[in-house]
Amino acid sequence: MPPMAILKSIAALAACGVASANAAALEPRQYKTQVTSKALIDTLQIENLFAKAEILQEIAYSTPGKNRVIGSLGHEKTVAYIRSQIDTDYYDVSLQGVELSVGINATLTANNKTIEAYTTTLAPAGTAAGPLVAIPNLGCEEADFAESLEGKVALIQRGTCSFGIKVQLAAAKKASAVIAYNNAEGTLEGYSLQVFPDPAKPFVPTVGVTQGQGEALLAQLESGVAINVALTSEANLTTTYNVIAETKQGDHENVIHVSGHSDSVTAGPGINDNGSGTVSLLELAVQLTNFTVVNAVRFSWWTAEEAGLLGAEYYVKQLSQAEKHKIRLLLDFDMMASPNFAYQIYDGDGSAFNLTGPTGSAEAEHEFAAYFDGIGLNHTEIEFDGRSDYGPFLEAGIAAGGIAGGAEGIKTQEEFEMFGGGAGVPYDVNYHENGDTVNNLNLDAWIEFSRAIAHMTAKYAVSWEGIPSRNSTVSQKRSENYGVMKRAFQRTKRYQAWV
Ligand SMILES: *[C@@H]1O[C@H](CO)[C@@H](O)[C@H](O)[C@H]1NC(C)=O
Ligand SMILES: *[C@@H]1O[C@H](CO)[C@@H](O)[C@H](O)[C@H]1NC(C)=O
Ligand SMILES: *[C@@H]1O[C@H](CO)[C@@H](O)[C@H](O)[C@H]1NC(C)=O
Ligand SMILES: *[C@@H]1O[C@H](CO)[C@@H](O)[C@H](O)[C@H]1NC(C)=O
Ligand SMILES: *[C@@H]1O[C@H](CO)[C@@H](O)[C@H](O)[C@H]1NC(C)=O
Ligand SMILES: *[C@@H]1O[C@H](CO)[C@@H](O)[C@H](O)[C@H]1NC(C)=O
Ligand SMILES: *[C@@H]1O[C@H](CO)[C@@H](O)[C@H](O)[C@H]1NC(C)=O
Numbered sequence: 001m002p003p004m005a006i007l008k009s010i011a012a013l014a015a016c017g018v019a020s021a022n023a024a025a026l027e028p029r030q031y032k033t034q035v036t037s038k039a040l041i042d043t044l045q046i047e048n049l050f051a052k053a054e055i056l057q058e059i060a061y062s063t064p065g066k067n068r069v070i071g072s073l074g075h076e077k078t079v080a081y082i083r084s085q086i087d088t089d090y091y092d093v094s095l096q097g098v099e100l101s102v103g104i105n106a107t108l109t110a111n112n113k114t115i116e117a118y119t120t121t122l123a124p125a126g127t128a129a130g131p132l133v134a135i136p137n138l139g140c141e142e143a144d145f146a147e148s149l150e151g152k153v154a155l156i157q158r159g160t161c162s163f164g165i166k167v168q169l170a171a172a173k174k175a176s177a178v179i180a181y182n183n184a185e186g187t188l189e190g191y192s193l194q195v196f197p198d199p200a201k202p203f204v205p206t207v208g209v210t211q212g213q214g215e216a217l218l219a220q221l222e223s224g225v226a227i228n229v230a231l232t233s234e235a236n237l238t239t240t241y242n243v244i245a246e247t248k249q250g251d252h253e254n255v256i257h258v259s260g261h262s263d264s265v266t267a268g269p270g271i272n273d274n275g276s277g278t279v280s281l282l283e284l285a286v287q288l289t290n291f292t293v294v295n296a297v298r299f300s301w302w303t304a305e306e307a308g309l310l311g312a313e314y315y316v317k318q319l320s321q322a323e324k325h326k327i328r329l330l331l332d333f334d335m336m337a338s339p340n341f342a343y344q345i346y347d348g349d350g351s352a353f354n355l356t357g358p359t360g361s362a363e364a365e366h367e368f369a370a371y372f373d374g375i376g377l378n379h380t381e382i383e384f385d386g387r388s389d390y391g392p393f394l395e396a397g398i399a400a401g402g403i404a405g406g407a408e409g410i411k412t413q414e415e416f417e418m419f420g421g422g423a424g425v426p427y428d429v430n431y432h433e434n435g436d437t438v439n440n441l442n443l444d445a446w447i448e449f450s451r452a453i454a455h456m457t458a459k460y461a462v463s464w465e466g467i468p469s470r471n472s473t474v475s476q477k478r479s480e481n482y483g484v485m486k487r488a489f490q491r492t493k494r495y496q497a498w499v
């Protein structure tokens with residue numbers, strides 16, 4: 001927790017409200033000096049970061065859902081806010097629309113008995129009625145779908161692969177709908193199919209129920225009771241936006257791309273996850289306007305990270321090979337203010353977790369490490385598993401790196417000795433909960449993380465020294481390796497816990 005004094009000055013700042021934070025700050029300046037790591041770091045003030053986090057929280061709390069999930073007013077306002085902050089002569093700003101189906105309301109009955117059900121993000125709207133069929137195993141393989149499901153509804157458990165794959169396989173067998181049931185406690189509110197919609201492999205309406213409800217239905221089916229279900233899933237096709245801003249100055253053939261995501265989960269305002277990353281980037285983008293750069297700097301705020309990295313995936317998919325080549329390094333930031341943080345650097349060289357990123361990723365990791373060493377802070381490594389928006393970039397063979405404070409993982413005794421906080425408890429107890437608010441940020445960690453981002457941004461905005469030059473042969477090979485590693489990773493317990 002931050003000292004009380006900081007909190008008070010922050011409260012005073014916040015009282016000035018949204019408008020004062022933006023406005024005149026972005027007038028083009030006549031006299032600019034070339035950016036340096038130190039100069040950019042020196043522009044960062046925790047009060048300014050915190051004020052922006054409060055704005056995101058106010059945005060969330062001013063809307064009916066009290067969150068910033070895609071398709072909500074809270075997310076729409078977040079995107080507008082980001083845009084307003086960077087709308088200046090210094091950047092070319094674009095909004096990239098991504099069209100997704102977002103659920104509104106679901107209903108379900110089984111043999112005329114109502115069961116509480118939730119919509120699934122990305123699944124289409126629709127109604128269906130018919131006999132329920134339990135899919136064996138986890139429905140990740142074609143072999144799990146032996147017979148035609150025409151006119152039937154498939155009951156499938158969560159786990160091992162993305163739900164989108166299960167629904168595509170069920171739809172291929174002509175199932176009219178799918179009921180997803182949890183493999184852990186809790187409802188499936190806000191759950192997503194996590195696979196980018198593909199017209200060649202359409203989805204069908206999908207509603208989610210709890211593990212208990214799913215297992216009860218399964219037990220009845222197994223004891224020979226026929227179950228007729230009727231379900232409705234209301235959803236809206238919504239266009240949600242990636243915000244992309246690139247400096248007008250600088251070498252556009254050798255871009256440093258710095259990114260975070262703009263959406264939250266359904267449960268709360270999402271201020272550490274990942275509002276903190278959103279804000280660190282926004283503050284940097286605003287402060288950078290006082291400097292000149294040699295290499296173009298591109299900032300992105302991805303949409304729909306929480307629904308399966310969809311904004312970033314869409315972005316990477318539509319890039320030509322030539323455009324991919326222009327991105328020398330992608331740095332991605334999420335959860336920069338975890339209350340029980342560790343300074344975790346993505347293991348780009350594979351030294352800790354044996355998942356190596358494309359050429360350049362190792363060097364990015366080493367630069368982060370050198371930065372933390374230089375200021376006498378301990379650091380550790382985190383698996384380069386593609387679990388956030390950098391994933392689609394890795395698959396495209398683009399060098400990537402980043403740092404994180406930690407999510408639901410448990411801090412070890414060793415990490416406790418390195419970073420303080422509490423051993424044996426999660427890095428962020430509020431991860432994906434309604435307690436993820438401005439009151440639960442670790443401000444000391446947040447400013448350090450933000451400074452590290454400023455260091456990397458400034459360094460590569462001036463020179464690519466230390467990052468190997470592009471080599472499409474090598475990138476291609478690395479990207480194939482990454483595919484192999486990713487498939488191996490997908491068979492691990494850790495992956496299965498979050499699909
Ligand atoms: C969802 O649909 C049910 C049944 O039509 C209705 O009673 C309920 O009010 C709806 N909820 C919302 C949030 O629209
Ligand atoms: C469900 O209700 C409908 C209409 O009320 C009825 O015709 C049908 O027999 C009922 N089905 C079962 C399984 O109870
Ligand atoms: C669904 O979309 C329609 C048309 O765009 C809009 O008027 C309506 O408010 C949306 N509903 C919800 C719940 O977002
Ligand atoms: C840029 O520099 C000027 C002059 O030092 C300062 O007033 C301003 O706050 C700085 N920041 C931005 C974002 O313009
Ligand atoms: C590292 O990964 C590679 C490729 O997946 C595998 O062949 C190798 O055995 C792994 N090494 C260790 C030490 O796990
Ligand atoms: C770094 O970690 C060591 C334990 O490994 C600890 O003794 C030291 O105090 C830590 N340094 C800082 C700056 O937290
Ligand atoms: C790319 O790397 C491969 C393998 O290391 C090497 O043979 C090739 O000459 C390199 N190409 C360029 C353009 O540097």
Ligand SMILES: CC(=O)N[C@H]1CO[C@H](CO)[C@@H](O)[C@@H]1O
Pocket residue numbers: 265273274305306333334335387388403404405406407432
């Ligand atoms: C680095 C990190 O922890 N990022 C998290 C941001 O939020 C998404 C969705 O909640 C998580 O999957 C990421 O792990």
Ligand SMILES: [Zn+2]
Pocket residue numbers: 346347348349350351352365381
């Ligand atoms: Zn490493």
